[in-house]
Amino acid sequence: MEHIVIIGNGISGVTAARHIRKLSDKKITIISSETEYFFSRTALMYVYMGHMTFEHTQPYENWFWKKNRIELKKAFVKTVETENKTLHFADGDSLTYDKLIIATGSKPNKFGWPGQDLDGVMGMYHKQDLENLEKYAPNNKVCKRAVIVGGGLIGIEMAEMLHSRHIPVTFLVRENSFWNGVLPEGESNMINREILSSGIDLRLSTNLKEIVADENGNVKSVIIDETGEELPCNVVGLTAGVAPNIDFLRDSGIEIGRGVKVNRYLETNVEDVYAIGDCAEQHEGIDQRRPIEAVWYTGRMMGETLAQTICDNKTQYKPGHWFNSAKFIDIEYQTYGWVWAQAKDHESRFYWEHEDGKKCIHINYDKTTREFIGINNFGIRMRHEFFDKVLNEKRTVDYVLEHLADANFDPEFYKLHEKEIVAKFNQENNTNIQLKKKSWKRIFSKA
Amino acid sequence: MKAIKQTGLVLFLLGLAIFIGTIFTGSFSLKQAELDTFLKEQNYKSEVIGEALQKAVVTTNDLNIFQFSNAVRNAYAASNNHYDNLIKKYDAEKNWDEKGKQFQYKISGKPHSLSFSLAKSAGKGPAPDSTGLMWFLTFGLAIIGALMYIVPDVILLGKPGIKNNGVFLNAATNRGWIGWFAFIFLVTFYILLYFFPDYIVNWVYLVDPISKSISGNPASQWFLYGFLYCTVMSVMAVRMYIKYRHNKYQILRTTSVLFFQIVFAFLIPEILVRFEKPWYDFKNAFPLDYDFFFKWNLEELLASGAFGLFILVWGVVLTIIVVPVMVYFFGKRWYCSWVCGCGGLAETLGDPYRQLSSKTLLSWRVERIIIHSVLIFVLVMTGFALYTFFSGEGQVLGIKTQTIQDIYGFLIGSIFAGVIGTGFYPIFGNRVWCRFGCPLAAYLGFVQRFKSRFRITTNGGQCISCGNCSTYCEQGIDVRAYAQKGENIVRSSCVGCGVCSAVCPRGVLKLENGPEEGRINPTDVLLGNDVDLMDLVNKK
Numbered sequence: 011m012e013h014i015v016i017i018g019n020g021i022s023g024v025t026a027a028r029h030i031r032k033l034s035d036k037k038i039t040i041i042s043s044e045t046e047y048f049f050s051r052t053a054l055m056y057v058y059m060g061h062m063t064f065e066h067t068q069p070y071e072n073w074f075w076k077k078n079r080i081e082l083k084k085a086f087v088k089t090v091e092t093e094n095k096t097l098h099f100a101d102g103d104s105l106t107y108d109k110l111i112i113a114t115g116s117k118p119n120k121f122g123w124p125g126q127d128l129d130g131v132m133g134m135y136h137k138q139d140l141e142n143l144e145k146y147a148p149n150n151k152v153c154k155r156a157v158i159v160g161g162g163l164i165g166i167e168m169a170e171m172l173h174s175r176h177i178p179v180t181f182l183v184r185e186n187s188f189w190n191g192v193l194p195e196g197e198s199n200m201i202n203r204e205i206l207s208s209g210i211d212l213r214l215s216t217n218l219k220e221i222v223a224d225e226n227g228n229v230k231s232v233i234i235d236e237t238g239e240e241l242p243c244n245v246v247g248l249t250a251g252v253a254p255n256i257d258f259l260r261d262s263g264i265e266i267g268r269g270v271k272v273n274r275y276l277e278t279n280v281e282d283v284y285a286i287g288d289c290a291e292q293h294e295g296i297d298q299r300r301p302i303e304a305v306w307y308t309g310r311m312m313g314e315t316l317a318q319t320i321c322d323n324k325t326q327y328k329p330g331h332w333f334n335s336a337k338f339i340d341i342e343y344q345t346y347g348w349v350w351a352q353a354k355d356h357e358s359r360f361y362w363e364h365e366d367g368k369k370c371i372h373i374n375y376d377k378t379t380r381e382f383i384g385i386n387n388f389g390i391r392m393r394h395e396f397f398d399k400v401l402n403e404k405r406t407v408d409y410v411l412e413h414l415a416d417a418n419f420d421p422e423f424y425k426l427h428e429k430e431i432v433a434k435f436n437q438e439n440n441t442n443i444q445l446k447k448k449s450w451k452r453i454f455s456k457a
Numbered sequence: 458m459k460a461i462k463q464t465g466l467v468l469f470l471l472g473l474a475i476f477i478g479t480i481f482t483g484s485f486s487l488k489q490a491e492l493d494t495f496l497k498e499q500n501y502k503s504e505v506i507g508e509a510l511q512k513a514v515v516t517t518n519d520l521n522i523f524q525f526s527n528a529v530r531n532a533y534a535a536s537n538n539h540y541d542n543l544i545k546k547y548d549a550e551k552n553w554d555e556k557g558k559q560f561q562y563k564i565s566g567k568p569h570s571l572s573f574s575l576a577k578s579a580g581k582g583p584a585p586d587s588t589g590l591m592w593f594l595t596f597g598l599a600i601i602g603a604l605m606y607i608v609p610d611v612i613l614l615g616k617p618g619i620k621n622n623g624v625f626l627n628a629a630t631n632r633g634w635i636g637w638f639a640f641i642f643l644v645t646f647y648i649l650l651y652f653f654p655d656y657i658v659n660w661v662y663l664v665d666p667i668s669k670s671i672s673g674n675p676a677s678q679w680f681l682y683g684f685l686y687c688t689v690m691s692v693m694a695v696r697m698y699i700k701y702r703h704n705k706y707q708i709l710r711t712t713s714v715l716f717f718q719i720v721f722a723f724l725i726p727e728i729l730v731r732f733e734k735p736w737y738d739f740k741n742a743f744p745l746d747y748d749f750f751f752k753w754n755l756e757e758l759l760a761s762g763a764f765g766l767f768i769l770v771w772g773v774v775l776t777i778i779v780v781p782v783m784v785y786f787f788g789k790r791w792y793c794s795w796v797c798g799c800g801g802l803a804e805t806l807g808d809p810y811r812q813l814s815s816k817t818l819l820s821w822r823v824e825r826i827i828i829h830s831v832l833i834f835v836l837v838m839t840g841f842a843l844y845t846f847f848s849g850e851g852q853v854l855g856i857k858t859q860t861i862q863d864i865y866g867f868l869i870g871s872i873f874a875g876v877i878g879t880g881f882y883p884i885f886g887n888r889v890w891c892r893f894g895c896p897l898a899a900y901l902g903f904v905q906r907f908k909s910r911f912r913i914t915t916n917g918g919q920c921i922s923c924g925n926c927s928t929y930c931e932q933g934i935d936v937r938a939y940a941q942k943g944e945n946i947v948r949s950s951c952v953g954c955g956v957c958s959a960v961c962p963r964g965v966l967k968l969e970n971g972p973e974e975g976r977i978n979p980t981d982v983l984l985g986n987d988v989d990l991m992d993l994v995n996k997k
Contacts, residue, residue, distance in 0.1 A: 022921070032981070048561060053923035060626040062812075066924045069937055174622040208615070263527050280743075306921045311986040318990065337962040340618030340703075344919065344964055354636035391964035394917025394984055402988070419916055419967050421958050423705040450971045 015038045015097065015107035017087050022287025023113035024048045025313025026320075027080050033321035037103070038079070041097070043086035045137050047072060051115075052306060054140050055167045059174040064137075090262040092280045109320060112259070112270055112278075112285040113313075116252035116304050123159075123248075125221030130229035131246045134168045143171070147245045150177045155243040157181075157232045159218045160250030161188050163336050166201070168247040169210050170339050180211040180241055182218055182234070186251075194351050194372055197360050197386055201338045203367060208339050221246050224438060252304050254289040267291050269302045274326045276316045284320075286312035287391055296329060298348060305334060331401040332384070333394060341368055346397035347384025349374040357383060360407070360438065363432045364389070371431065375407035382410050390427065391419035396453070408443055411435055415448040458609040465605025472598030479595060479659045483582020485525035487514045491578060503562045506536040514579060522576060525657045529572040537563050572655040577675065584659035592663045601691060607696045617703035619814075619960050621929070629676060629883075630809050636883035644880035651871040654678040672727040683723045686802065690718055693805035700808075706955045706968075710794055714801035722798045735761050737768050738794050743776045744835040745897035747870060751862060752846045781899075781904045787970055788911025789901035792955020799890055802879065803931065803956060807887025811931035811956065814886030820933055824893050824950065831869055832899040838865050869894065888931040892950060902949030910970040912977075913946035913957065915939060917984035919965045926957035940965050943983035947976060 014030055016023040019042035028037050053067040068241040075082050086100040090110070097105045118133030120126045132142045147153035156172045158165050161183030169179045185191065187198040200428070205212045217235035224230040232240045254269035265271040265279040269291030276284050285291075287309035292301045299308075311329050318325035334345045338411065349372050353359050358377040369389030375382050382405055385397060396417040400410055414428040432445045468563060487495070492515055496507055513528035514520075520528065540562045548636035564571070583591050614620045649657050661681045667678035670685075676684075694715045701707035726736045735757050743749040743811035749772050758765035780940055783791045793800045813822075838861050845858040852858060879888025891898050905911060913936070920943070926936035932950045936957045939946045946957075946966075958966040981994040 029981070048924040052921045053925070056923065056925065059621075060623040061621040062924060062928045063625050066928045069922045069924065069941060117536060122918060307918055310918075310983070314982045314986055314994075315990060325990060326987070328990070330985050330988060333918065333985055335921075335963040340616055342962065342964050391916070391967070394919055397563075398917065398984055419914075419964060421704065421706045421955060422968060423709055425705070454972055454975050 011035065011037045012108045013039065013106070014109050014111065016040045016111040016113055017097070018042060018113035018115055018287070018289075018307065019045065019048045019082070020113060020115045020287060021048075022115070022313045023111065024307035025310045026111055026113065026286060026317050027313075028078070029314055029317030030320055031078050031080060033317060033323075036090055037081075038319075039081040039083055039107075041083045041085055041087060041105075043084065043100075046082060046084055047075070049137070051092075051135070054134070054137065055171050058143060058171045065138075087258055088260060090264065092263050092283060095282070107282075109282045110284070111316065111320075112256070112264075112283065112289060112308075113287045114255045114258075114289045115309075116191070116288040117255040118164075119160075119246055120252045121250060122250060123218055123220060124143060124210050125190050125223060125229070126248065128221055128223050128229050128246075131221060131248060132246055133248050134164050134171070135252065143245070143307055147172060147175070147177055153177050153244040155180065155241070155247040156247060156301060157218075157241055157243045158247040158249055159232075160248060161185055161214075162249060162251055163189070163250035164252075165247070166205065166338055168249055169205070170208075172245070172247075173208060173210055177245075178211070180213060180243070181205065182216045182232075183212065183214050184217055186215045188212070188214070188388050190269065190351055192351055194349065194353075194359070194361075196363060196370060196387055197343075197372060198351075200363070200367060200388060201261055201341065204339050220434060252288065254291065254302065256289050267301075274328075275319055275324060276312055276327050277319075286315055286316050296327070297332075299329065299332065307333065331398055331399075341389050341390065343386070343388050344392055344394075345384065345386045345402050346392065346394065347374070347382065349384040349386045362427075362434050364427060369427070371409060373410065380406040380408060382407050385410075392417050393419045393453070408441065412441045412446050413452065415445060418448070458612050459603050460902060462609045462613065465602045465607075465609075468598050468602030469606060470602070472595055472600075472602055475591075476595040476599065476660070479584055479591065479663070480657060481521060483522065483580050483584055483659055484519040485522055485576055485579040485581070486516045486518070486520055487575070487579050489515050495578060496574060501564055503536045503540070503564055505539050506532065506564065509533075509535045510575075514575065522580075522656055522984070525576055525579065526569065526572045526653075529575050529655075530568040533564055533568060533571050560799040562707040569653050569655050573658060573678065575656040576655045580658060580662060582659070584662040585665075588663060588666060592666075595663060596688065600688065603692045604695060607692070607699065610696070610699045611702075616698070619962075620700070621960065624809075624812060630812070632813060632884060636810075639883040640880060643882065644876055647880050650678060650682055651875055653718045657681070668727070671724065671860065672730040674730065680727070683727075686798070687719050687723050690715055690801055690805045693808070697805055698806060701959065703907045704955075704959050707959065710955065711804065713795045714797070714804055716802045716807045718796075719799050734764050735768065738769075738798075739771065740775075741798070742780050742792070742897055743772060744832070744839070744900065745797070745799070745895060746772070747835050747838070747865060747896070750839045750842050750846070750861070752842060752858075756847050769824075780901065781908075784901050784904040784911075785909050786911075787964070788909055788951070788953050788968075789898070789905045790911070790951070790955075790968070792901060793891060793898060793952035794954045799874070799895065800888075801954060803882075803887040803891060807879075807882050807931070810882045810887045810888070812928050813884065814888065814892065814931055814933040816927050816930070816933050816935045818935075821935075824933070828895070828899045828902075830875070831894050832896040834865060834869065835896040838862060886931055886933065888933075888952070891952060892932050898950070898952075905951070906947065906949035908973075910973060910976070911953065912969065912971070913939075913951065913969075914967045914969055915943055915945050916965045916967065918943055918986070919963050920983075921963055923962060925962065929956050931956070936966070943975060943978075943980040945978050 014036050016027055019040045023040055027040055030036060030038055034129060044089040047068050049067040050069060056062045057064050087097050088100045089098045095107050118135050130146045132139050147156060155178045156183045158169050169181045172179045188201045190198040219233045219235040221229055222231045229244055229246050231240045232246060233240050256266055256270055259266055263280060264283055269289050270278055270285035272278055272285050272290045276286055278285055295301045308329060312327055313328045315325050331347055333346045356377050357374055360373045372386040374384045382400055411432050428445050432443055436443055492510060509532035513532040522809055540559045544556055544559045549903050625631045661676050661678055664676045664681050665682045668674060668680045694711050697711040698708060721740045722738045726738050730736050748754055758769045794804055841853050841858040844853050873894045874890050883891045920940040922937055922941045924937050930936050932952055934948050934951060936946055955968050959966055982991045
């Protein structure tokens, strides 16, 4: 029986394992040094915040793995010997495979800041980071202030986490507006306001110079580059992005760049070795995607796809239309298609913001053909299926606005803003788009 | 703000302590004349009960309620014993005539209920004498305290939005010591209410004036329960309004259950009594209303003229037509989390405990076995009851209808629905009864699962498996198991509270009523991946 070994028990590896099991009888082993069972990394924040226990973040009960004959091994892979298909573990043990899937995810970036390895400095990625945070920031008596460095999704999550335990947070962001490499100005400003109004001390255009230790090797303070200001604090969160977690592959003969280089079939340069998820790097970005995509959804999709290839149905990784989501403190965010931070030459934009400043939508479309390119929605939920279909069918911005009621996914009885949105578009563009009533028939028709 | 909150907590606990302490106050005795009036009203045939009660309760001693109850129960037992002995004696003598005559002298009724009726007119002390003041020191303080504890959350919780911060870090909501205390308190309360009503007669005194102003009658322990139920729901509804002030679905739903509880379950039935009509809750559908088809109820309705007949027809139509048709259009949520009283309490008082329900596959299995057994039980019992009603026979196949009814009333009606159903909120989550026991929920569940437009739509591929939905599902549904597969949630047990959708951080879940076609949509590969692959795998 063919032995499939998967390194990493995150969403990519587990999805691959589940699908391989559905399609075949192959022997499957998942190796992880982080946890015994699969958990949802994106939910770690809710454990610290007390919304859930760690057990709640595990999507499958513990019996699931045995029942589905997926073996779990808790070990740290030190080296991979591809010639005789053997993994060597840190504890001296080894394991042979027939096919190897590398799904080791990411690790937090550290940019060589002085003091970055002190006690009390941590990322927020692994389960161990959570345990660390619980140790160094259990409450606002032990941790009088925390400083977060790096203005991305994990940074704002970590700020929200600490804030939930009433720990004062200073949030250092290199850019002059939050996440503005991804978000256009309107959205980015909205999140700046959300952070500030929550009582988090947001410092834009601010860099970390160094982290200062006390006499015991714990964090004492940070020094800000621009001003030289020294901020006393007990915890420093480093959240300046993530990078593929592939150090153990350096001498394996598997081609690596920033991540493990793979082709469209998710194959590496070595036969029977594949890579998926955050740690995989496409030779060239697919469509307009980046070569490395550290996103839950793409990790899952690669797992779904690779399982087909492993089970003799060789399938290219062809992600569909881009989508993503996040939650910035109290403001939910979804996006479908592409809305770049800066409009490209052929693009035209439409931005609507609610008067309360907590909801907005931003639509991107082609200037000449009026083809819909993408939407950002904040504080309003939208239907994935609707926009997937719109993008498949290459509909226009006018079509989207006309059918905006079909797209809404807010809970029942929520106040709807479609009329207002369409009116604003008509006014700005001198059009006469009439909003259509919501139609179940259109919503549920698959075509 | 924090000071207000803490003062509120102190006031609430003080009110609660006085409330509990009230049980032990007062002295209970009757004057001979009062006892005579009581005996006349009761019209007992027993020739010895008068003397026995006289010895027991016509006294100048200060009896507390426990001593009083003891004395009264002994008196009744003595009377019944007296005739039991005669029965035995004549039986031995084979004097069948005399033996047969003795049965009429026996007094039926539960000892603590008999004692309750007497205690109700025998009390002296703060509760019966200074009712207004005592009401304020118990209900009043607790209500004011609770509100002072709850209302500052408008500020303290921060901006509107989901704020479950610290839920699992708090001993009240993570099965910690406060939770266990709440559990003991609730269980004790229900045991007293159902089985020892005389012990809480002082509480009943506190609501006498309110009862008299609504129905014209003095309060029973059931009136007390109804009043307490409405009070607790109203106060905890304020908490819901604050916690979910950003979510209109929750606001409307809370208002709806509160309205139906206060107006339909509490006021209308009491007002009906004032007009000498049968006590009836128009929204309480069989088989949750399990004694609707009992002989005594049918007889009472038939004896109440056109109005009684109307209730009879409405009760049948409600269960056979209104309930399933509404479930077809809106799902069982229209009943379970918009109308029902049990649901109402679960969604207000019980909301802080919703995360404690078990999500394991095992508990789902247990749930299905138990809830469907209760449904079968209630249907068989109703079959017996109807047979008895129409045929006049007291037993079917050698089993007494009365016995079955008594067993159901005790095991399901009291122990399961009350003691376990509500008492276990702080341990097993707030829908223990609705999830494991309610026969109406089981019936609505069948309709919801197999013939309904309701579903919780999963938003394509947006799920990140975080588990908030499953954690906060009061019915113990593993919502995430469906959402992470891109599959809609169609489950018989879903009561449509909407909290999974509310707590989802990525906008993945939406409760909606749409066409039946495509309602159940099993998927393996989720929306967003390669179109060909999705088709290939999902169409298999």
